[in-house]
Amino acid sequence: MSKKFTLVVEPLVGKSPPIFYKEDGTRFGDAHTIKLRLATEYCLRVTLTPPLSLDVMNVLLDEDATDKNVLAGCGVQEVSRDQQKAVYVLNWNLLPEMLPASKKNSRETIVLAFPMNLGEVRLKLQCKVYGEKSKKHQGGRRLYSIEQLFTINEQSLLDYSTQYTIT
Incomplete structure (x- = not known):
C-alpha cells in the first residue's frame, strides 16, 4: 500500500517580503512564473x-x-511537530553573485530540493529574477503556498510526478 505525503512551502508572513507570481500560459514552458528579487532574504515555512x-x-x-x-x-x-505534521522554517538569501537578473523575455529554472531519508523531493520552479532595486517583482498575484503531493509505493520508491499547486 502506498503512503501519501504533502510538502507545503510558504513565505512566512511578517518575516519574509511577499512573493508574487503570474500566469504565463505555456509561453515559457510552465504555466506560472514566480517573481524573485536579488539581494532579498526570504523566510520560508x-x-x-x-x-x-x-x-x-x-x-x-x-x-x-x-x-x-x-x-x-x-x-x-x-519549530513544531505532532502526530499529523512537522513544521520547519528557513532563510534563503538570493544573492546577486549566485544568479544574475533575468533578461527580458527569459525565465530561470530554480529547483528547491528537500533531501529526506526516503528520497529527495524537488520542486522545479520557473522564475523571473529582478534586480535588487526593481519594484517590478511586486506585480501579479501574491503567492501564499506551493503544495506538492508525493507517495512512497510498495517498493519504497518516491513518486512526485503530479504537478505542484500554487495558491
Whole structure:
C-alpha cells in the first residue's frame, strides 16, 4: 500500500517580503512564473504531512544540478511537530553573485530540493529574477503556498510526478 505525503512551502508572513507570481500560459514552458528579487532574504515555512525529518533545503540552478550548480544550502529549524505534521522554517538569501537578473523575455529554472531519508523531493520552479532595486517583482498575484503531493509505493520508491499547486 502506498503512503501519501504533502510538502507545503510558504513565505512566512511578517518575516519574509511577499512573493508574487503570474500566469504565463505555456509561453515559457510552465504555466506560472514566480517573481524573485536579488539581494532579498526570504523566510520560508515548510510543512511535511505526516511528519518527516528535514535538515536542509538546497536551492539548485537546474533540475539536473550537480554540486557546482547548488546556489544555496539552507539549514532548517524545526519549530513544531505532532502526530499529523512537522513544521520547519528557513532563510534563503538570493544573492546577486549566485544568479544574475533575468533578461527580458527569459525565465530561470530554480529547483528547491528537500533531501529526506526516503528520497529527495524537488520542486522545479520557473522564475523571473529582478534586480535588487526593481519594484517590478511586486506585480501579479501574491503567492501564499506551493503544495506538492508525493507517495512512497510498495517498493519504497518516491513518486512526485503530479504537478505542484500554487495558491
